[in-house]
Amino acid sequence: MNRRLSWFNVTTLSLGFAFLYLPMLILIIYSFNASKLVTVWAGFSTQWYVSLMGNQQFLDAAWVTLRVAFFSSTLATVLGTMAAYVLVRAGRFPGRTLFSGMIYAPLVMPDVITGLSLLLLFIAINLDRGIFTIVLAHTTFSMCYVSVVVSSRLMTFDRSLEEAALDLGCTPFDAFRSVTLPIITPAVISGWLLAFTLSLDDLVIASFTAGPSSTTLPIRIFSSVRLGVSPEINALSTIMISIVAVGVVSASLVSKRAIIRQRQEELAGVRA
Amino acid sequence: MAQSKPQNVFAPWDDPNEVPLIRFRNVTKRFGTFTAIDSLDLDIYRKEFFALLGPSGCGKTTLMRMLAGFETPSEGKITVDDVDVGPIPPNKRPVNMMFQSYALFPHLTVEDNIAFGLKRSKMSRDEITARVTEMLRLTRLEKFARRKPHQISGGQRQRVALARSLAKAPKLLLLDEPLGALDRKLREDTQFELMDIQEKTGTTFVIVTHDQEEAMTVASRVAVMDHGRIVQVDTPAGIYETPNSVYVADFIGDVNIIEGNASPAGEGRVSIHYAEGAQPIIAAADHIPDGQRVSFAIRPEKIVVGTEPDPDRTNQVRGRIVDIGYLGNVSTYHLELPGGQKFSAQMTNARRLARRDFTWDDEVWLSWTETAGVVLTE
Amino acid sequence: MNLRRLLLIAIPYLWLLGLFLVPFLIVLKISLSDTAVAIPPYTPTLDLSGGWASIKEFFGQLDFENFIWLTQDELYWRSYLSSLQIAAVSTFITLLVGYPVAYGMAQSPDEWRPTLMMLVILPFWTSFLIRVYAWIGILANEGFLNQFLLWTGIIDMPLQIMNTTTAVYIGIVYTYLPFMILPIYATLEKMDGALIEAAEDLGCSRLSAFWLVTLPLSRPGIIAGCFLVFIPVIGEFVIPSLLGGSRTLMIGKVLWEEFFSNRDWPVASAVAVVLLILLIVPIVLFQRNQQRQQEASQ
Known part of the structure; x- marks a missing residue:
């Protein structure tokens, strides 16, 4: 369809995206500010990046966060994919309603409740808090996100592909491994990325479930932000925003190119 | 056939x-x-x-x-x-199945799709290759062996699905x-x-x-x-x-169905009374009890339409042409019998159209033999 | 049922039972307990070694004292009410800001749309905390907004925005905007453009075509977007604690302080239980809406 942008739409889009991006832009610009006073421009400088690199507390916290995010997202991807498969394919079994309820509930559960309840569990079973408990907590809520992403892919998946595999001699497990899994892989990967980001991002649940030696980056940022704006945090934010921006933009370019290539191949196929 | x-x-x-x-x-x-x-x-x-x-x-x-x-x-x-x-x-x-959606594995090439079932049997690699080649030849897909399913046309996909399901013999x-x-x-x-x-x-x-x-x-x-x-x-x-x-x-093809009551009309024949005052239809049928309610089914192409009744055929009925559907090789005549029943008949257009001797609203004769239709009791 | 199927179901099931349902039952139990100066700081604790009698005694000690306490101290019900109010108002503002953006996206040329989509999703992937933090520098008394307004001469005294409810509204609208835009855009994008042409052909003006056709048809997206903002905002903690200052009451923050500052675990648990009960109604409504939409699209 041929749609034309009216001045009204141009204005709303510009204002909307300015609202979304201006705060981050200011943050980035002022991370290069020479002054410690964050709102007064005193010339270009990268000193805050240098001092950030020397800040052992932040580096330790970043390392903890990355490990937690890696382990929890990997575990969550395995469990979430299993849960998605159970939801979409396992048919009826006792307690199915409870199961699907437990998959969807954490998505809308406020972080404070999830964090509090997990902390109380860890205390009740006398589990020392540390990286391990954060991983358990993050796995639990992010597996639900993974299973939502994967199950929506499974729902649009042509069931007869699996039946064809069975028909051609696969055992059900074999059919999953050689047909289903390769086809849903993109969804599984985006589930993993989502789980990874959620874990990187989480402040509240980590605050409840972390031990004294396992401070994550968001906890560290939060405690220093409470004292006010600091140029070091600006520098850190800039780094995190650029990593995400590079990641998202390149992912979308890759998928765009894949779509274009597929279209070209299809055209070639029709001509042949 | x-x-x-x-x-x-x-x-x-x-x-x-x-x-x-x-x-x-x-x-x-x-x-x-x-x-x-x-x-x-x-x-x-x-x-x-x-x-x-x-x-x-x-x-x-x-x-x-x-x-x-x-x-x-x-x-x-x-x-x-x-x-x-x-x-x-x-x-x-x-038993193997060819699915309605073809269910070709989108992540595998044509070759690998065909080899999929073979790889799950106890065949050696050489045997598999040979069998895949054979199937590709049978379905004329040699040129597309290394394509993915989305890179070939619908008809080719259909043949891949066939080859894949036949591969395991x-x-x-x-x-x-x-x-x-x-x-x-x-x-x-x-x-x-x-x-x-x-x-x-x-x-x-x-x-x-x-x-x-x-x-x-x-x-x-x-x-x-x-x-x-x-x-x-x-x-x-x-x-x-x-x-x-x-x-x-x-369900199969076009058919005229006329309901009526049967009565015996000699050896292996019944007459079917379908309308007040109309000549009953004579049809070949066995073992129909007297007075049984029956349906007489006759295909349109078994009926001859003419300006005169055909003396060689047992059944002759008058009808009026309501509509003519011209299909090129054949024409379908939609007719109405005096009792109001709708009837259709089909004639091959052996002659040129201009020389056709009847048209809309003409009164014509429909004729058919005893064995042209069947008598159905259910 | 074979072993593989059993394992496939059992592993995620047991995980969720153990780390989602059981913890919540513990919260429920502690909310019925009493505060104590002990480790853990509440009584009774379940001691199974005493057998049946101790279990009976354990249940005998549970009571609704903490819930009664919640109704008596006005801090709690005021923060519940204020959470609801903040959530409702900010959802409405987010809708007002988000709808035109979603509409503009749906009207834009095909080749722009993936990019615009990406621009909406990008903030979602960046840290929530950082996005809230970015506003501190803008809204502070000597922040960019006040500097700008002073420079233009609109005001001659810095406005106190930081540490007010207004700052919380701004923070919420900013961080939750993508959740509003995306579902609305999804419904608008699916809409057949010929419908608008048909409406105009039948005598509608541009505006009345929008009002009579576009808006009603985008209702499912509006409802979904509103719930996606409203539900999480009720339990929001980061935004009120960074932007709202001590005067903004939100229940998530109260729970946090009850737990970490006052170390009153039973009351914190009771607050959590009530918060969850509060959330059940919108969650159920949201589920219904989603289900109806799914059925309609099939």
């Missing part, structure tokens, strides 16, 4: 010594309270091209899925080669609406290709279709299904010429 070879007619169903490959014995399938298949018996023989024909929801797909192993009968027994296949999972059955190949996704021209070509491949490989084919023309073209025998039951099993010619019920007569 394709199978009407005068010598050496293929008709194992008429041979009492033949053992059927597949036997359904009293098979019932229920989904909850819905009965999809209702105590059904059916025999299918080796090398048959057997068509299951019926409207959607008649149970034909369920029947096929029970053969493939995706559904298990609620009651009754299905045997393949005298082995009860009930407890055998789909991956262990000597199954005892029985099931085809679920195999040509449904193709356009008309391609479908007709593919029908003959399917018959050719079936003959070459000697595999027993069971095809599910809702397209009566397709069933008539490809099949050695057709089973017409309705509401989980088989209404009639016969050769295409048998189904067309001697339907056993109004349902079958109506």
Whole structure:
């Protein structure tokens, strides 16, 4: 369809995206500010990046966060994919309603409740808090996100592909491994990325479930932000925003190119 | 019809010594309270091209899925080669299926799709390669071996699906609406290709279709299904010429149906009184009790339309032309009998159109022989 | 049922039972307990070694004292009410801001749309905390907004925005905007453009075509977007604690302080239980809406 942008739409889009991006832009610009006073421009400088690199507390916290995010997202991807498969394919079994309820509930559960309840569990079973408990907590809520992403892919998946595999001699497990899994892989990967980001991002649940030696980056940022704006945090934010921006933009370019290539191949196929 | 070879007619169903490959014995399938298949018996023989024909929801797909192993009968027994296949999972059955959506694995090449089932058998790599090459040749896909399914056309995809399901040389190949996704021209070509491949490989084919023309073209025998039951099993010619019920007569091709009361009219004949004051229809039929309510079914092309009654034919009825449908090779005449019944007749246009001697609103004579139609009691 | 199927179901099931349902039952139990100066800081604790009698005694000690306490101290019900109010108002503002953006996206040329989509999703992937933090520098008394307004001469005294409810509204609208835009855009994008042409052909003006056709048809997206903002905002903690200052009451923050500052676990648990009960109604409504939409699209 041929749609034309009216001045009204141009204005709303510009204002909307300015609202979304201006705060981050200011943050980035002022991370290069020479002054410690964050709102007064005193010339270009990268000193805050240098001092950030020397800040052992932040580096330790970043390392903890990355490990937690890696382990929890990997575990969550395995469990979430299993849960998605159970939801979409396992048919009826006792307690199915409870199961699907437990998959969807954490998505809308406020972080404070999830964090509090997990902390109380860890205390009740006398589990020392540390990286391990954060991983358990993050796995639990992010597996639900993974299973939502994967199950929506499974729902649009042509069931007869699996039946064809069975028909051609696969055992059900074999059919999953050689047909289903390769086809849903993109969804599984985006589930993993989502789980990874959620874990990187989480402040509240980590605050409840972390031990004294396992401070994550968001906890560290939060405690220093409470004292006010600091140029070091600006520098850190800039780094995190650029990593995400590079990641998202390149992912979308890759998928765009894949779509274009597929279209070209299809055209070639029709001509042949 | 394709199978009407005068010598050496293929008709194992008429041979009492033949053992059927597949036997359904009293098979019932229920989904909850819905009965999809209702105590059904059916025999299918080796090398048959057997068509299951019926409207959607008649149970034909369920029947096929029970053969493939995706559904298990609620009651009754299905045997393949005298082995009860009930407890055998789909991956262990000597049966392969070609899916309606083709179900080609999108992440594998044409070659790998065809080799998929072979890799799960105890074949050596060389044997697999040889078999894949053979299948590619059979389906004329050599050039596309390394393409992915989304890179080939619909007709090619259909052939890949066929090659993949034939690769394991199954005892029985099931085809679920195999040509449904193709356009008309391609479908007709593919029908003959399917018959050719079936003959070459000697595999027993069971095809599910809702397209009566397709069933008539490809099949050695057709089973017409309705509401989980088989209404009639016969050769295409048998189904067309001697339907056993109004349902079958109506489902296959065009037909005129006239209801009336039968009375005996000499040896092997009945007369059917269908309207007050009208000459009764004389038709060949056996064992019809006097006064039985019957339906007389006659195909439009069995009726001769003329300005004069045809003295050679027993039945002669007056009618008025309501409409003429000109189809080029034939014309269909829509007529009304004096009693108000609608009737259609079909005549080949042997003469040029301009020289046709009747037109709209003309009174004409319809004539047909005693054996042109069938008398149905249900 | 074979072993593989059993394992496939059992592993995620047991995980969720153990780490989602059981913890919540513990919260429920502690909310019925009493505060104590002990580790853990509440009584009773379940001691199974005493057998049946101790279990009986354990249940005998549970009571609704903490819930009664919640109704008596006005801090709690005021923060519940204020959470609801803040959530409702900010959802409405987010809708007002988000709808035109979603509409503009749906009207834009095909080749722009993936990019615009990406621009909406990008903030979602960046840290929530950082996005809230970015506003501190803008809204502070000597922040960019006040500097700008002073420079233009609109005001001659810095506005106190930081540490007010206004700052919380701004923070919420900013961080939750993508959740509003995306579902609305999804419904608008699916809409057949010929409908608008048909409406105009039948005599509607541009505006009345929008009002009579576009808006009603985008209702499912509006409802979904509103719930996606409203539900999480009720339990929001980061935004009120960074932007709202001590005067903004939100229940998530109260729970946090009850737990970490006052170390009153039973009351914190009771607050959590009530918060969850509060959330059940919108969650159920949201589920219904989603289900109806799914059925409609099939």
